Amino acid sequence: MTAYLDYNATAPLRPEALTAMTEAVAAPGNPSSVHGAGRRARGFVERAREQVARLAGAEPSWVIFTSGGTEANNTALGGLGDRVIVSAGEHDSVLQAVPEAQRLPLRPDGRVDLAALETALAEAPRGAVVSVMLANNETGVLQPIEAVVELARAVGARVHCDAVQAAGKLPLDMRGLGVDCLTLSAHKLGGPPGVGALICRDDLPLAPLLRGGGQERRRRAGTENLPGIAGFGAAAEAALRDLPRFAEVGLLRDRLEAGVRTLAPDAVVFGAEAERLANTSCLAVAGLSAETQIMALDLAGVAVSAGAACSSGKVQPSHVLTAMGASAAEAASAIRVSLGWQSTETDIDRFLAAWGDLYRRSQAA
Incomplete structure (x- = not known):
């Protein structure tokens, strides 16, 4: 599943x-x-x-x-x-x-x-x-x-x-x-x-x-x-x-981001300095393309996206991140992980396991 x-x-x-x-x-x-x-x-x-x-x-x-x-x-x-x-x-x-x-x-x-x-x-x-x-x-x-x-x-x-x-x-x-x-x-x-x-x-x-x-x-x-x-x-x-239960989603998002930072200390979380929705995390590691991440995660049974989903299925650098001053390399490697009313700790574990494997392979290449 x-x-x-x-x-x-x-x-x-x-x-x-x-x-x-x-x-x-x-x-x-x-x-x-x-x-x-x-x-x-x-x-x-x-x-x-x-x-x-x-x-x-x-x-x-x-x-x-x-x-x-x-x-x-x-x-x-x-x-x-x-x-x-x-x-x-x-x-x-x-x-x-x-x-x-x-x-x-x-x-x-x-x-x-x-x-x-x-x-x-x-x-x-x-x-x-x-x-x-x-x-x-x-x-x-x-x-x-x-x-x-x-x-x-x-x-x-x-x-x-x-x-x-x-x-x-x-x-x-x-x-x-x-x-x-x-x-x-x-x-x-x-x-x-x-x-x-x-x-x-x-x-x-x-x-x-x-x-x-x-x-x-x-x-x-x-x-x-x-x-x-x-x-x-x-x-x-x-x-x-x-709505009162949405704070629990924020705890899952925070655990996901902490796990990513443990696996990849060079990871960037965009907008982390500002108040954000409790469910959204935009992550990047320079050199690891968004398209590669999305395909690898999909093969591992994890669905995420890059930027908005309204761009005819294309994976392309985000105009939002560019406007925030992100480098071309960062924008090209950004993925969006967004949680919701059915998200569970198991989902976070599966993401971290799959993303961690991909990150380690990229570092060994």
Whole structure:
């Protein structure tokens, strides 16, 4: 059996989500129809809207269901304003949504440079949009969103936050954060792929990306993905319930990193100086390529990745690590190990045994 350590790419489907999806897929009816079957379908959607809102610390009316985090990010950045400022460590679905956006540098610890943001905002027209993620998908580093919001508010800028990796791993409070928009994705927290949410305040003048229907309060046209939305809601509820147990995942991550450092004192853990998600470790040993590590670990029954999993299966140096000042050799050797709700000590033991064998062979070569 594989030791699955790639939760930041996608988490295993939670049983609660599968149950909700099975129920929903067996129910005929379009959520927009007014007959009994349609009203029952609408009930699945609205229950999920409440569940997702509770996970995010938001109002249910703010939740706009989408096909995933990528669509949510594109909707936010394409519909809020013309001048966009992003951090250099954002997911590609943010960076490529607005290729001409101004990019803010990262500090060596992986956090966005707030001084650079202040300068950029001073030069930007009023009504600019700032997009900074809550937790980085590759390093797990948490960004200072409250400080970002404070700087943006001082000049009348809006703030979008990609919280895809943070959801289900740390408590979310959209009201407390003060952001205007928040992005979530179901499959990162144990829901199905192909469904996500953009959570936007009611008073925000958001231009829809998809037009042609009145669904989602006219903010996202198209018949709702009923089974996916039901599964998303159930996974959100389960993830919120399990939050107090997530500290145990941090203990597993710390044991993994301590084991790697014992095996390879020259190993680098990116973002270790900053506050990080409890489940994420980005490791590198110069001279040991990421591709070699991923293939060797896969043969040993251990699943990890290099950087984001959204790069068409390609193993390539990370733009996040490059923005943090990593050398080309370090970036080319970085792998991401990410844990989650089913991770065990046995998974850590299997990783350390397989990775240790590979490291020793590389040193003997």
